[in-house]
Amino acid sequence: MRVVVTYKVNSRVRVQTPFSIKSEGRIYHVERDGERISSVSVIFPGVSVDEAPKIIPAVEAKTIPTISITDRYTLIAERDIRTWQAILATYQGLEIDFNHAEVSYNAETPEEESLISLKSFTIGKDHYPEIAAQDYSMFGRAFLAIKDSYEDIDKIAFYVEGYRHLKAGHCIDAYNQFYLFLEANFGLPFKTKDAVKALQGNRQFIDAVNEVISEKSWKTDRVKLTLKGFEGDTYDISAVTNSIVLLRGHLRHNTLSNPNRWNPNDQEKHRLDALFIAAVCQAIARPTFLKTFNEIYAKEFFDQAVENKHMLKVRVTITMKDMERVRDQQIDMNFPTRDESPELAKVVMQKALEAFDHNAAGADLYAIRAVVIPTGKELFRYDLGPSISR
Numbered sequence: 001m002r003v004v005v006t007y008k009v010n011s012r013v014r015v016q017t018p019f020s021i022k023s024e025g026r027i028y029h030v031e032r033d034g035e036r037i038s039s040v041s042v043i044f045p046g047v048s049v050d051e052a053p054k055i056i057p058a059v060e061a062k063t064i065p066t067i068s069i070t071d072r073y074t075l076i077a078e079r080d081i082r083t084w085q086a087i088l089a090t091y092q093g094l095e096i097d098f099n100h101a102e103v104s105y106n107a108e109t110p111e112e113e114s115l116i117s118l119k120s121f122t123i124g125k126d127h128y129p130e131i132a133a134q135d136y137s138m139f140g141r142a143f144l145a146i147k148d149s150y151e152d153i154d155k156i157a158f159y160v161e162g163y164r165h166l167k168a169g170h171c172i173d174a175y176n177q178f179y180l181f182l183e184a185n186f187g188l189p190f191k192t193k194d195a196v197k198a199l200q201g202n203r204q205f206i207d208a209v210n211e212v213i214s215e216k217s218w219k220t221d222r223v224k225l226t227l228k229g230f231e232g233d234t235y236d237i238s239a240v241t242n243s244i245v246l247l248r249g250h251l252r253h254n255t256l257s258n259p260n261r262w263n264p265n266d267q268e269k270h271r272l273d274a275l276f277i278a279a280v281c282q283a284i285a286r287p288t289f290l291k292t293f294n295e296i297y298a299k300e301f302f303d304q305a306v307e308n309k310h311m312l313k314v315r316v317t318i319t320m321k322d323m324e325r326v327r328d329q330q331i332d333m334n335f336p337t338r339d340e341s342p343e344l345a346k347v348v349m350q351k352a353l354e355a356f357d358h359n360a361a362g363a364d365l366y367a368i369r370a371v372v373i374p375t376g377k378e379l380f381r382y383d384l385g386p387s388i389s390r
Helices: 072-088 136-148 152-168 171-186 192-200 203-213 237-257 264-269 271-293 295-307 342-359
Strands: 002-008 021-023 026-033 036-044 054-056 066-068 100-106 120-124 312-322 325-335 364-373 378-383
Touching: 002 072, 026 072, 036 072, 072 100, 136 271, 136 295, 152 171, 152 271, 171 192, 171 203, 171 237, 171 264, 171 271, 192 203, 192 237, 203 237, 203 271, 264 271, 271 295, 312 342, 325 342, 342 364, 342 378
Parallel strands: none
Antiparallel strands: 002 036, 002 100, 021 026, 026 036, 054 066, 100 120, 312 325, 312 364, 364 378
């Protein structure tokens, strides 16, 4: 079986007629659109068909089938093509889209054809699928906070880079960038001993580490950090801090001088370490985002939404039984949005329940209905029946 990993080349570079190049058991191929390079591929011939994606049937009727994929070839291909890009950099700068890779599995014998269930798929690293559109108010209030946040550019720059590398699967580079975030924000000294001492004496850092470790997701048997200081449900904050700095020293040398920088095993080995330090840095950087919840920005955003007629009115009808009498209570709510989204329905429901608990404590809740005004379009309806009490 042949595994082919292909990356798009966005540079409009013209090249003469190419042919495939063989090296180290791999084949490299340049595809053209007219005379311009459109993509570059790494071909792995002679791969065992056992490494083809496998569709695992559902065990129970209510579950869905899953797909098992060996992804090491994309990391090897990315390492090779990044090296190729670096070699050519001073001659011809190539803009290659490493955030998207098309992987295909091609039979080399008739017998293999029937054993390959999934012929190709595309890996996208630049985003995570979202259930629904994000609340625009977050973005709008952030615009209003710009004038008071220019000093945050330098403070957050390394966090942004670390996050980008983490999403792309570059775990070693991500770890280094997040450590640089700590270095830049806390003015850490270069020497390991001095850096450890500075972090151990920094209340903001210690609080962030304690916050992250307190989350249950870091206390399962599946979590295997190379960072030291964790023993089951307990941890040694000094040992954890020391390990964070020591690992940075090791990975810095790894990335700058070690030819195995893009070794897929090393990337995966430090994935959880990168996620851990990312969570610590997120806790430290969070106040920058929390500025958007400042009442000044919230009020200004709401006022501008009203001025721009960017509002949605929702009428909620709560049916309840109070003092042996069934009655309806209506509440009008205004929101700075035009989207009738699941998130809006959730917020309306929460506010309706809060109003019910506040105004009719002890009553029986029968139903909640919400419609958009003036269209009358139903946002949601929950008929709970006469037996529900809150």
